Structure formats: structure tokens, C-alpha cells
Amino acid sequence: MKVTEPLTVADLSATPDDSSKVRISFKGTLGSYNEDAALKAYPKCKTVPCDEFEDAFKAVELWLAEKAVLPIENSSGGSIHRNYDLLLRHRLHIVGEVQLPVNFCLLALPGVRIEQLKRVLSHPQALALSDIFLSKLGVARENVDDTASAAQYVASNGLRDAAVVASIRAAQVYGLNVLAEKIQDDPDNITRFLVLARDPIISRTDKPFKTSIVFTLEEGPGILFKALAVFALRDINLTKIESRPQRKRPLRVVDDSNTGAAKYFDYLFYIDFEASMAEPRAQNALGHLQEFATFLRVLGCYPMDTTL
Amino acid sequence: MKVTEPLTVADLSATPDDSSKVRISFKGTLGSYNEDAALKAYPKCKTVPCDEFEDAFKAVELWLAEKAVLPIENSSGGSIHRNYDLLLRHRLHIVGEVQLPVNFCLLALPGVRIEQLKRVLSHPQALALSDIFLSKLGVARENVDDTASAAQYVASNGLRDAAVVASIRAAQVYGLNVLAEKIQDDPDNITRFLVLARDPIISRTDKPFKTSIVFTLEEGPGILFKALAVFALRDINLTKIESRPQRKRPLRVVDDSNTGAAKYFDYLFYIDFEASMAEPRAQNALGHLQEFATFLRVLGCYPMDTTL
Numbered sequence: 026m027k028v029t030e031p032l033t034v035a036d037l038s039a040t041p042d043d044s045s046k047v048r049i050s051f052k053g054t055l056g057s058y059n060e061d062a063a064l065k066a067y068p069k070c071k072t073v074p075c076d077e078f079e080d081a082f083k084a085v086e087l088w089l090a091e092k093a094v095l096p097i098e099n100s101s102g103g104s105i106h107r108n109y110d111l112l113l114r115h116r117l118h119i120v121g122e123v124q125l126p127v128n129f130c131l132l133a134l135p136g137v138r139i140e141q142l143k144r145v146l147s148h149p150q151a152l153a154l155s156d157i158f159l160s161k162l163g164v165a166r167e168n169v170d171d172t173a174s175a176a177q178y179v180a181s182n183g184l185r186d187a188a189v190v191a192s193i194r195a196a197q198v199y200g201l202n203v204l205a206e207k208i209q210d211d212p213d214n215i216t217r218f219l220v221l222a223r224d225p226i227i228s229r230t231d232k233p234f235k236t237s238i239v240f241t242l243e244e245g246p247g248i249l250f251k252a253l254a255v256f257a258l259r260d261i262n263l264t265k266i267e268s269r270p271q272r273k274r275p276l277r278v279v280d281d282s283n284t285g286a287a288k289y290f291d292y293l294f295y296i297d298f299e300a301s302m303a304e305p306r307a308q309n310a311l312g313h314l315q316e317f318a319t320f321l322r323v324l325g326c327y328p329m330d331t332t333l
Numbered sequence: 334m335k336v337t338e339p340l341t342v343a344d345l346s347a348t349p350d351d352s353s354k355v356r357i358s359f360k361g362t363l364g365s366y367n368e369d370a371a372l373k374a375y376p377k378c379k380t381v382p383c384d385e386f387e388d389a390f391k392a393v394e395l396w397l398a399e400k401a402v403l404p405i406e407n408s409s410g411g412s413i414h415r416n417y418d419l420l421l422r423h424r425l426h427i428v429g430e431v432q433l434p435v436n437f438c439l440l441a442l443p444g445v446r447i448e449q450l451k452r453v454l455s456h457p458q459a460l461a462l463s464d465i466f467l468s469k470l471g472v473a474r475e476n477v478d479d480t481a482s483a484a485q486y487v488a489s490n491g492l493r494d495a496a497v498v499a500s501i502r503a504a505q506v507y508g509l510n511v512l513a514e515k516i517q518d519d520p521d522n523i524t525r526f527l528v529l530a531r532d533p534i535i536s537r538t539d540k541p542f543k544t545s546i547v548f549t550l551e552e553g554p555g556i557l558f559k560a561l562a563v564f565a566l567r568d569i570n571l572t573k574i575e576s577r578p579q580r581k582r583p584l585r586v587v588d589d590s591n592t593g594a595a596k597y598f599d600y601l602f603y604i605d606f607e608a609s610m611a612e613p614r615a616q617n618a619l620g621h622l623q624e625f626a627t628f629l630r631v632l633g634c635y636p637m638d639t640t641l
Contacts, residue, residue, distance in 0.1 A: 077464075098411075099414075100414065100577075100578070100579075101414055101415045101418075102410075102411075102413065102414060102415065103406075103410075103411045103412040103413060103414040103575075103577075104411040104412065105410065105411060106407075106408065106409055106410060106411040107409045107410065110409075148457070149456070149457055149476065149478065156385075168457065168476035168477065168478065169476065170457065170476065245570070246564075246565065246568045246569060246570040246571075247565040247568065249561065249565075249571060249574065250558070250561045250562060250564075250565035253557065253558045253561060254558060256554070256558070257554065257555040257557075257558035257559075260554045260555065261554060262553070262554040263554075263557060263576070264576075264578070265576055265578070266557065266574060266575070266576045267574070267575045267576065268571070268572075268573055268574045268575065269408075269411075270408070270572070270573070271408075
């Protein structure tokens with residue numbers, strides 16, 4: 026009997042034969058930026074649209090999808106704490122990351138020229154982040170639930186006075202023309218997504234791996250310094266550190282003992298470090314941290330997205 | 334001639350005589366949550382509504398307002414990096430902080446009962462964060478630019494089939510009734526705002542003060558550890574630490590030498606620490622940090638909001 030193979034880096038390099046079997050859940054409709062991220066990681070995957078981020082998690086937990094894609098931080102908006110909360114409340118493991126430069130496009134029905142436009146529809150954040158371009162255009166702005174829904178609405182109603190701000194993929198999905206690309210105010214806006222699966226992947230050392238952890242500490246000056254020492258003493262580089270005040274707010278933490286108990290913390294700390302759990306120095310660092318951390322969970326160890 | 338007095342903690346305790354003269358700029362229309370924060374800090378102030386956050390900064394720079402109020406982080410959404418960017422691009426100083434528990438309310442015209450509602454209008458994020466309550470209500474949801482505009486729209490058009498999700502203050506401003514309070518999914522959602530002014534306040538040691546800094550470091554393992562040592566060695570507690578990848582993105586930094594030059598960083602670090610710049614240990618810590626930081630700016634030293 027062939028033992029089911031653990032997922033490896035090869036999954037992320039996405040050879041057509043493998044990735045075409047993979048179903049990836051995401052929040053939004055076809056053509057959304059979350060779907061773009063899924064397709065960057067697995068170009069031939071079958072994407073599974075979900076109403077909410079939590080539904081994308083459930084899709085994986087209920088075996089309706091193999092993996093989920095989740096935006097976790099944006100260079101302009103910062104970390105998305107409510108998505109970190111989902112990671113803590115659920116049992117999925119990070120098996121990959123995707124960095125995607127934001128590319129807001131102005132889309133309209135084929136044949137529609139920019140001069141004919143009277144209004145632009147999109148998610149309010151997409152409209153706000155494209156403020157300079159849209160102000161020059163001088164058209165009315167209308168809010169819609171998400172960028173891809175706006176594209177769908179304009180296409181299915183044959184609106185010739187309206188454009189939408191959405192992705193190139195939304196143009197392909199709904200048969201719209203791209204009138205302008207990269208219309209956002211900040212040309213270097215990047216969103217980082219995580220790929221989640223039911224099982225962790227086997228960490229390796231032949232490619233750059235990153236490990237994401239969350240932990241809590243006793244209160245007091247110098248205690249975070251002590252926590253960072255476990256990495257500094259082993260020459261492990263950090264790519265992210267963030268403290269998150271909890272102010273005695275209960276948090277449902279699913280840990281390995283499967284108690285799922287609500288715990289109270291003053292602060293949560295999120296750290297990403299550049300090392301694979303296959304390396305002894307990473308194992309030693311986490312062993313050292315566990316000596317005094319009041320809670321520690323490895324969210325995942327995964328190949329770094331070095332394509333940017 | 335009387336020398337203009339520097340702002341002190343007394344300004345934040347807001348005696349009616351003083352605070353009634355203060356004009357505070359904020360992003361949004363009357364009754365928005367940003368205005369709520371301004372009124373918590375200065376109950377009798379004159380609030381100055383602005384179209385965008387940047388306009389609120391400009392209002393202070395052009396002496397149209399004495400102070401601006403800016404949301405900087407939310408317990409569910411995380412730090413708002415684009416507002417940190419505004420702090421770096423402008424010359425204003427943090428002179429106070431306000432922590433405000435989010436209280437989303439369901440508002441409708443007087444006499445309208447919950448059973449009569451067919452739709453609810455609000456900013457899409459307010460609708461999304463009140464999902465559980467609104468799902469039970471089972472009414473259509475319509476997106477509007479901000480919560481207070483939704484209240485204004487329903488009131489001025491006399492809509493009796495519509496409610497809005499907005500603040501208690503919006504109910505007062507637009508003559509609406511509060512049908513339900515605290516309807517958000519997360520009852521402990523808190524937003525932290527900064528109060529900004531043209532001049533820094535004089536740091537004191539008779540009340541708890543907090544200092545916010547931003548800095549950059551050379552790349553390499555252990556360098557952040559070294560930076561935290563300057564605080565740990567002096568028993569200074571940190572209330573916030575956050576790394577922000579810049580990926581060689583240029584950032585226009587306004588420094589004291591007034592060059593306003595664009596600089597390139599790999600990472601920015603944000604730290605808030607519990608000490609007043611009036612304390613030698615805080616001065617020594619920053620002197621120590623400056624020995625090896627490639628860039629360092631004190632965003633402000635201000636009384637902590639301990640009301641939560």
C-alpha cells in the first residue's frame with residue numbers, strides 16, 4: 026500500500042499534473058484578489074469560492090477543499106488581526122505563503138471608452154486606494170460588496186456608462202476590457218497571503234523555509250527581550266514581530282491537547298523567523314522559548330515566497 | 334507679553350473653559366466614530382470634519398484646527414499602516430491617545446419599529462463586523478461611504494423602512510432612535526486613536542506617560558535584539574512593538590533637518606514604551622538606540638489613556 030505522501034515544496038512549484046487536482050477555498054467570488062493568490066500558488070487548481078473567511082477554513086476542515094488561501098497582511102493596511110484570530114480558533118497549518126502586488130485595474134464593457142464613463146463601481150477600499158486616479162477621471166463612485174461582484178454586476182446588466190475597479194482576472198472572468206492598470210495611489214502595495222491545509226508539510230533545509238509562531242509571556246519589562254534572545258543567540262533572523270494587546274480578552278485557542286479552552290492573555294506576540302523546523306537551531310530555539318512562554322503554538326513551517 | 338503656554342496634561346482632562354476653544358480636525362462627517370474620539374479627549378471642543386485623513390493633518394498645519402484625531406490601531410483590524418505613513422510624511426506630534434470601545438448601534442427614525450425594517454445602511458466594514466446581529470434581523474444590507482453619512486441619508490430622506498449601523502452620537506446629530514446597542518460580533522472591539530498637534534507637549538513624570546518612536550536598523554540577525562536591549566537594560570516596559578517590511582520602498586520622511594528626503598528601508602520598527610521623555614532612563618535609552626539606529630524619530634510623548 027502506498028502511504029499518502031506529505032505535501033512538499035513541489036506542490037508550491039505547481040506542476041500541472043499535481044496542482045490540477047487541488048481544490049483551494051477562498052473568500053469572495055470568482056475573479057477576486059483572494060482567488061488571484063490561490064492561482065499564483067497553484068496555477069491549475071480548482072478554486073472554491075466562499076462567503077466568509079471562516080467558510081474557507083470550514084471547507085478545508087470538512088474535506089470540501091484541500092487548502093485555503095487567507096490574506097494576512099498588507100503593506101498599507103498592516104496585519105489583519107481577525108484572520109490571525111481564525112488561525113488560532115481553527116486547527117489548520119500554514120503550508121505556504123504568497124506575496125501579491127496589488128494591481129487595481131479600471132474595467133469596462135468591450136467598446137466602452139473612458140470618456141463615456143459616468144460612474145465607477147467597486148469595494149469602497151479599492152475606490153479609496155485609487156483616489157488620485159479616480160479624482161482625475163471625475164466620475165461618481167458607487168460602493169459594492171467586493172471588486173469581483175462589481176465586475177459581474179456591470180457585465181450582466183450591460184452597463185455602458187459604468188466602469189469597475191477590479192483585477193485583470195475579473196476582466197477575463199466577466200468579459201470586460203482593461204482600460205487602465207495599476208491605478209492605485211501606492212504603486213508598491215503588496216498583500217501577503219497564507220496557504221492553509223489540514224496537515225503540516227515536512228520541513229526541509231534545501232530551500233529557504235520560514236516558521237510562524239504565536240506565543241504569550243508573563244507581564245514585565247525585559248521579558249520580550251528574553252524571548253528574542255532565544256533567536257538572536259542562535260543567529261536566527263526575524264522577518265516579522267508584532268505585539269497584540271489583548272487586555273484580558275478571552276481567546277479560544279485550539280491547542281494540541283484538544284481542550285479548545287478559552288484563555289486570557291495580556292499580549293499575544295507573532296513572530297516569523299527565517300529557519301526551517303528541520304534545523305536543530307530552530308528546534309532548540311523553540312524548546313528554549315517554551316521554558317518560559319505561557320503559551321506557544323507553531324502556526325506552520327513553509328517555503329518562503331521569494332518571487333518578489 | 335504672555336508667552337503661549339505649552340499644552341499639558343490639563344488639556345486632556347478637558348476643563349470646559351479650555352477645551353471649548355480647541356478645534357479638532359477629524360476624517361468624516363458629524364457623528365462619525367472619529368468625531369467620538371475627539372469628543373472623548375476634549376468634550377467641549379469644536380470638531381472640524383475633513384474629507385480625508387490627510388486633510389485633517391493639513392487643517393492643523395494650516396492653523397485651521399489646533400489638533401487632529403487619527404485612528405492608529407484596532408483590536409480586530411490591527412495597526413493602520415497608512416496612518417503611520419501620514420505621521421512620517423507630516424511634522425505633527427502625538428500629544429495624547431484615546432482608547433474607544435467600538436459601540437455599533439442600530440438606528441432608525443423615531444416611531445419606526447424593528448419589524449418594519451426592510452434594509453440596513455452603513456459602511457461595509459460596520460455591516461461586516463455586525464454580521465451575526467444583522468443575519469438574525471434578516472434584512473437587506475446597503476453600503477454607504479461612512480456610518481454617519483448613512484444616518485444623515487436615512488434622516489434627510491425620511492426613510493421608514495431603513496435602519497443604519499452608526500454611533501449613538503450619530504443618532505443625536507441626525508434625530509434618530511437607538512433600536513439596539515453593541516450589535517457588533519466582537520463585544521470587546523477597541524480602537525486606539527492619537528491626538529496630534531503642531532508642537533510637542535512638555536513631558537512630565539507625575540502621571541503615566543507613554544512615548545512612541547519609529548526607527549530603522551541595519552539588516553541582520555540579532556540587531557533588533559540589540560535595539561530592545563536599550564529598553565530592557567533600563568527596565569522600560571514596551572506596550573507595542575511592530576516590524577513593518579518596506580522592501581526597499583521609498584518613504585518620504587520629514588526629519589528635523591527639514592530635508593524631507595525620500596529614504597529607503599528594509600524594515601521600519603514601531604515601539605511604544607511606558608516612560609516619559611522627562612525621565613533620564615528614557616533619554617538614555619534613546620541616546621543608546623541612536624548610536625546604531627540608521628533612522629530614529631520620536632513621534633511623541635504623551636499621557637496614557639488609562640480609562641479602559
